[in-house]
Amino acid sequence: MIALEKTILVLLAAGQSQRFGDEDKLDELFLGKPLGLHVAVALEDMPFQERVAVVDSCRLNYADHGYRVIRNAHAAQGMASSLRVGVTCAKERGAYAVLVALADMPRVTAAHIYRLFDASTDLASVVASSDGYDPKPPALFGRERFDFLLSLEGAMGARDLVRAGRHVVTAPAELIDVDTPADLERLRALVHSKEAITRATARRTGE
Numbered sequence: 001m002i003a004l005e006k007t008i009l010v011l012l013a014a015g016q017s018q019r020f021g022d023e024d025k026l027d028e029l030f031l032g033k034p035l036g037l038h039v040a041v042a043l044e045d046m047p048f049q050e051r052v053a054v055v056d057s058c059r060l061n062y063a064d065h066g067y068r069v070i071r072n073a074h075a076a077q078g079m080a081s082s083l084r085v086g087v088t089c090a091k092e093r094g095a096y097a098v099l100v101a102l103a104d105m106p107r108v109t110a111a112h113i114y115r116l117f118d119a120s121t122d123l124a125s126v127v128a129s130s131d132g133y134d135p136k137p138p139a140l141f142g143r144e145r146f147d148f149l150l151s152l153e154g155a156m157g158a159r160d161l162v163r164a165g166r167h168v169v170t171a172p173a174e175l176i177d178v179d180t181p182a183d184l185e186r187l188r189a190l191v192h193s194k195e196a197i198t199r200a201t202a203r204r205t206g207e
Contacts, residue, residue, distance in 0.1 A: 002120040002142055006096035009048045010086030011040060011067065013103035014056040014075035025178055026058055026103055030188065035178060038106030040065045046110055048099070052089050054082040058103075080152035087141075087149045096123060098146075100158075101138040104178045106187070108138055112170045116140045119166050126165030131172040135162045 013026060013036055026036025033041075037060055040053070044065055053062035056075035063069050070089065074081045083100065090098045099116070101108060112129065116138065119127045123142035128135040139162055141149060149158055178184045 002097045002117055002123065002125060002140065004114075004117050005047050006049055007099055007117075007140070008086075008090040008093065008095040008097075009043060009046075009051045009099045009101065010083070010090065011051065011053045011062070011101050011103055012079065012082045012086070013058050013060070013062065014054050014072045014082045024058065025184065026060055028178075028184055030106055030184065031191065034060055035106050035184070036060050036103040037062075037065070039101050039103060039108045040067065042108060043101070043110055043113060046113065049095055050093060052086050053103075054085045078153070080158075083152060083158065084150050087146050091143070091146050091150075095143060097125070097140055097142045098149075099138060099140050102177060105137065105175065106178070107174045107176055109174060112168070112174060113138060115168050115170075119168050126161055128162040128165050128167050129175055130167040130169045131175050132169050135165070135167045136175055136177075137162075139165070 026034060028035045030038065036058065040062060051067040053067040053069050054072050055069060056072055070085055072082050072085045086100065087098055099113065116127045117140065120140055120142065124144040125140065125142040126145060128139040129137060145161065148161065152158060173190065176187055178187060
């Protein structure tokens with residue numbers, strides 16, 4: 001099994017949020033705090049070698065949560081660009097692996113991440129999350145995969161590599177990612193968040 005203490009957590013928090021409109025989705029409130037901070041807080045007690053947040057124009061202060069913040073000036077080129085930034089950092093620090101998580105997946109739990117590590121075998125391991133249908137982040141990559149990850153380009157990221165790896169199934173609700181305002185509203189309704197209740201009340205009042 002890959003040692004968590006020798007793994008760098010790479011949180012991808014860069015991107016244009018084009019499907020979300022003019023607002024930065026990571027700043028949107030969910031359960032009382034910014035959407036982009038949920039996974040950072042959920043994993044803050046896990047003993048990673050280091051935490052790295054790859055950002056572009058994001059206003060959230062990940063440094064307050066123990067992250068080394070690296071700005072990616074080329075985030076518009078796609079997720080692979082931010083992934084390369086994080087993997088480069090891990091390689092320079094001699095990490096055995098990277099755990100890649102997305103800041104727009106606010107329901108990920110530490111318990112699930114521990115299960116990803118339990119499913120790893122060696123430094124060539126690729127272990128991804130799954131809702132029972134599709135593999136997706138968070139995903140664990142052993143250092144023997146670093147050079148391949150550094151060769152990636154565009155928006156596809158490590159999709160093919162993830163599909164070929166091991167998959168750890170969890171509840172679909174844990175792997176919801178927020179790409180559009182409608183996604184966020186559905187998530188708020190799913191967990192009966194106060195933001196959803198406030199909006200529903202406002203709609204009724206306006207009728």
